[in-house]
Amino acid sequence: MKITVYGPGCTKCKQTEELIRHVVTEMGIQADVVKVSDIKEMIAAGIMSTPAVAVDGVIKMAGRVPKADEVKQWITG
Amino acid sequence: MKKIATTCQCDTATCPTEQVDASTTSSRMSGRSVALGVLALIAWVLLYQYLAPIAHWVTATLLHLPANTHLSQAVEFFVFEVPKVLLLLTLVVFGVGIIRSFFTPERTRKMLAGKRESVGNVLAALLGIVTPFCSCSAVPLFIGFVTTGVPLGVTFSFLISAPMVNEIALVLLYGLFGWKVAAIYLGTGLFIAIVTGWTIGRLKMEPHVEDWVYAAQMGEGADTDADLDWAGRIRYGLDAVREIVGKVWLFVILGIAVGAGIHGYVPEGAMAAIMGKDAWWSVPLAVLIGIPMYSNAAGIIPVVQALLSKGAALGTVLAFMMSVIALSLPEMVILRKVLKPRLIATFIAVVGGGIMLIGYLFNLMNVHAFIVK
Secondary structure, three states, X not given: OEEEEEOOOOHHHHHHHHHHHHHHHHHOOOOEEEEEOOHHHHHHOOOOOOOEEXXXXXXXXXXXXXXXXXXXXXXXX | OHHHHHHOOOXXXXXXXXXXXXXXXXXXXXXXXXXXXXXXXXXXXXXXXXHHXXXXXXXXXXXXXXXXXXXXXXXXXXXXXXXXXXXXXXXXXXXXXXXXXXXXXXXHHHHHOOOOHHHHHHHHHHHHHHOOOOHHHHXXXXXXXXXXXXXXXXXXXXXXXXXXXXXXXXXXXXXXXXXHHHHHHHHHHHHHHHHHHXXXXXXXXXXXXXXXXXHOOOOOOOOOOOXXXXXXXXXXXXXXXXXXXXXXXXXXXXXXXXXXXXXHHOOOOOOHHHHOOXXXXXXXXXXXXXXXXXXXXHHHHHHXXXXXXXXXXXXXXXXXXXXXXXXXXXXXXXXXXXXXXXXXXXXHHHHHHHHHHHHHXXXXXXXXXXXXX
């Protein structure tokens, strides 16, 4: 599983990345958490508001910091 | 909701059943949260209505301050304004949060794509108020707009309106001055966003957008928050309250403290000489001073109130406030990634010019006495 966090480096983007890493460790699953801060890559993925999260290339959320239970749902569901 | 999340330390095999449990609990909980919400609203209204007597009681009885002194005036002002502004702020940020959950940037973009200029400028300025926007997303949003058929001038109307017409500023102005000043702020903010966006469109500035922008291929993306249910939207509103009120409460208190100091100690009319309507140079100066100043609306408005009550002209103060909020140096630096220097300069000149025009207009109309209590 590959989880991508898109964000140019604002506080919310860092919070999002930390939260997702935390949830992944807590659930004890195998997942690559990647942070993308390149704007061209964000545009190519169709993202207009940050932070945004994609799981295996599917965008799950954009423009806010997710909740821990949301992240769990993306991973399990 | 949080409780469920922390106790759900299940392995993947049992998770689906936990999920069902969670959803039934949440529907049972929603009944309770509706009741809680109604209670909170009643408490809000009651508290708001009795703020003035409470403030007077705190000043006169609890603190034993003699009436009609500078100190007691300043203290009563502070004790009254802080809870009032925070109460208003909480309610409006929650309401706007709910409204915003309906207007994602993706949806706004679709509404604006291919619109003719004049109509597009008006629509973009209006959508700028309700679409969630933070200046750190300004670059991807800009590219997303201009590469999918939103005209450059229309995009600018959006980018100007989004920070300029700010719900926090609107609440504070309403709370401190009444609906007339709030309406003037809303009207002139929209006017500037529409007219300056339209002007930039007329100037045919497309070649001054950085070359890589139009070469970028906007991906398909996904409108992820468009189909939230009501529980989700209320959660969105509560998050907005936690985030915004959590961030600005200190500025509000500091700003009101400054306001209270000026209120109690600086004589009436002290600002008339330097910020009064007869000092013609005060409007451009106010705009220039406002550009490097970067404050959120919550911090600047109590200062605005203090200036106004001491004889500064409404047009000058309005120009200062708009310049602080709408023309910020950090946002220019961010936008420099997508705009060539000439377009940035044009942007500052056109918006600054519009703000000055508003400033002079209000100073000339001499509406100060009519509007400011």
